[in-house]
Amino acid sequence: MKMTERAQQLVRTRTPFVHATVVRAQQPTSAHAGDEAILLQDGTIEGFVGGQCAQNSVRKAALGALQSNESVLLRVLPDGDLQFPEAPGAAVVVNPCLSGGALEIFLEPQVPAPLVRICGATPIADALAELCALVGFDVQRGIGGSDSPDSLTDTTAVVIASHGGPEAETIRAALDSGVGYVGLVASKIRGASILDELGLTEAEQMRVRTPVGLPIGAKTSAEIAVSIVAEVIQAIRKGGLAVPVRLSSVAFEALDPVCGMTVVVGPDTPHLTIDDIDYWFCGSGCRTSFAEAKTGS
Structure with a gap:
């Protein structure tokens, strides 16, 4: 399988990985400029970016890039010659295991986008799905009555825009699965009534937004969708809302x-x-x- 096809497969399955590309290689290293590999959370390296000694340094730096979700230009040296430009995103590793030569490798983490599950077949739900996709969120419609809480473990937000139906059951399922943002499209009075029925704890109440969305005076379906997406973005960027991913075994x-x-x-x-x-x-x-x-x- 080609590297681009493998990367696309991992993106589809929401699997975190790092794409590593050799940008410069000094002989006698075995790698060459243009060599590339995919590194997974369990330490697996698919492809080639250097021999066994270099792989250890690349693997360690790649796992760090996954944790920070920031790209890094890594230079792997066999001795103490640390001549390297001082710049953000650049790092030097001295690896005495190397027999000689030096490598510069660009590590680009690929972390899944926030996943928003939208429940309902209403104009607001449709507008919200379009807008979420526009800002780069992954979108799934509905969570299904047969879904277990475990099936929502990689979900960042659940928004219920069904104007009826199993709203309380959906809120309960989302909370039980650990979803950090649960939004209910409803009036203040109706939303409060539904939450009262559930008997939520104070901590659970803080994870549920109803009325959902930032108070921007939204009226139309599109405007309400804008207010909801803005609130989700605010929760991620400023409120510490986690963007969970499905973890494989970690190195x-x-x-x-x-x-x-x-x-x-x-x-x-x-x-x-x-x-x-x-x-x-x-x-x-x-x-x-x-x-x-x-x-x-």
Whole structure:
């Protein structure tokens, strides 16, 4: 599968990843400018951006880029020559495991957009779906009566614009799943009545907006949609509303017992199990040295 096709597949499944591209390679590195790879949360590297020693540095920087959701230009050096432009988004890593050469790799995180689930088949719901897509949100219509709370775990916001139907049940399902923003399109009186029926805790009440949307005097369906989207954006950018994603297994760090380097453990990280103890290494050289020391051969 081509790298672009794989990236599109991960975007469709809302799987976080980092796209890594070698922008400059100094011999004798095995990578070349233009080489690229996709790095997943569990440390998997699909593609090629350098040998095993370079991969450890790239893997660690990629996981950091995923956490910050900021791109970074990474320079991997084999020694202490730290000549590199001082600039935001640039970083230097000295990797003594490298046999020589240097690499510059651009790491671009791809984190899923906020997912807004819209319940209802009304003009407001239709306008809201269009506007959410316009600002870059992912949109799904409805949550379905058979959906379990677990099916909403990657949802940023649920907006109910059905003007009737199972509104209370939908609010309850969204709250039980941990959705941080639940909006109900209703008058102040009707909305308060529905919430009273649910017997919400104070913390749950703070997650439900009704009337929903910023108070901009909206009247039309499109204007109401604008007020709702603006409120969701405000909650994300200023209110700390989380944009959850479905997590795969996440890579962890270990200490190479030979060279002392911190290793981000992935599926292809050199590894030994001796006397039921697991050891991970920056490269095959350290693994071989450790095995010889342990076995005396």
